[in-house]
Amino acid sequence: MRITTNALIRNYKSNLSRSVDNLNSSRNRVMTQRSFNKVAENPASAARASQLHRKYYKNLDNLDTLQDIQSRQDGQEDALMQVLNAIKTISGDYNLQAMSGDKQQPEERKTFATAIRQFQQSMTLSLNSTYEDTFLFAGSDGKNPPFVLSEDGSKLTYRGIDVNLEAVHPEYDKLTKLAKDDSLYVDLGMGLSLDGIGNVVPSSAFDVSLPGIKAIGFGVDTEGFSNNAIILAGQLADELEKTPFDVDKYGKMVEKFKSLGTNVLNEVTNLGVKSEFLSTTKDRLENNDISLQEQMLEVEGIDTAEAITDYMWNQYAYNAALKVGTSILSPSFIDFMK
Numbered sequence: 001m002r003i004t005t006n007a008l009i010r011n012y013k014s015n016l017s018r019s020v021d022n023l024n025s026s027r028n029r030v031m032t033q034r035s036f037n038k039v040a041e042n043p044a045s046a047a048r049a050s051q052l053h054r055k056y057y058k059n060l061d062n063l064d065t066l067q068d069i070q071s072r073q074d075g076q077e078d079a080l081m082q083v084l085n086a087i088k089t090i091s092g093d094y095n096l097q098a099m100s101g102d103k104q105q106p107e108e109r110k111t112f113a114t115a116i117r118q119f120q121q122s123m124t125l126s127l128n129s130t131y132e133d134t135f136l137f138a139g140s141d142g143k144n145p146p147f148v149l150s151e152d153g154s155k156l157t158y159r160g161i162d163v164n165l166e167a168v169h170p171e172y173d174k175l176t177k178l179a180k181d182d183s184l185y186v187d188l189g190m191g192l193s194l195d196g197i198g199n200v201v202p203s204s205a206f207d208v209s210l211p212g213i214k215a216i217g218f219g220v221d222t223e224g225f226s227n228n229a230i231i232l233a234g235q236l237a238d239e240l241e242k243t244p245f246d247v248d249k250y251g252k253m254v255e256k257f258k259s260l261g262t263n264v265l266n267e268v269t270n271l272g273v274k275s276e277f278l279s280t281t282k283d284r285l286e287n288n289d290i291s292l293q294e295q296m297l298e299v300e301g302i303d304t305a306e307a308i309t310d311y312m313w314n315q316y317a318y319n320a321a322l323k324v325g326t327s328i329l330s331p332s333f334i335d336f337m338k
Helices: 005-032 043-100 106-127 172-181 212-216 229-240 247-300 304-328
Strands: 147-149 156-158
Touching: 005 304, 043 106, 043 212, 043 229, 043 247, 106 147, 106 212, 106 229, 172 212, 212 247, 229 247
Parallel strands: none
Antiparallel strands: 147 156
């Protein structure tokens, strides 16, 4: 069979091109540390890798969300501790001094009353704290300040509803619902799911809502004392300013005020329990992050030693092909014709 020079050259160019492609592919594998760079190279592994990447980035989103929630809860805890410290100061130092002082000196009691009213404002500001652009104690309505205290400290509203209502008042049930059922759920990778009527299943998500009304209290008791710590602080100040000063009544109000501080402390404790849950969830998500990275490396990664060996072999084959080219282009019969 006659082999022409043109056929030989065409075959050489084809083989050289294949050698260049092999060299380039092996070089890319070494440089990118990936076993494939196009879906067509390995469709099955590409499909598996796509699933793993979705899970991986979803897990990263959950970690970011968790860290954001933890920061939010730290802000809630700091604000509640400020309120609790104010309650302890009022029920401790100020009330002890007021009840042990000379009852015939209304000016001294008025000084205590003024200080208590300042604490009223301070507690209200603490409960209107924000994290980024969200009010921490507004429940599911984080865009509007939840508490508004009147200038004289006699009236406090939570999301527009007076907190000092009797149980028979039509809006009392609204406060009860806001305190108990005002939830705001976020997905932390626990399999967020809905029930038959479209509500979030509580066990499948994390509730970040903390209605301030739940911590600070609402309503009035049978003696007419407020169940709200801020309003009761104002009632303590009013009682201190009265003449004559009723020590027995004031003492009852002080005990009531101390008990409301226990409610705030309970919410701080609940936040601690939630923080522990978040810490455990964070560990799980971080372990999941490591596991997913290992799976992606198994599907997409390369054996570095094998890849380098393959690259070196393809480099050798390419260099050999170049040397073969010099023999193909050697002098032919035409070169000797005159």
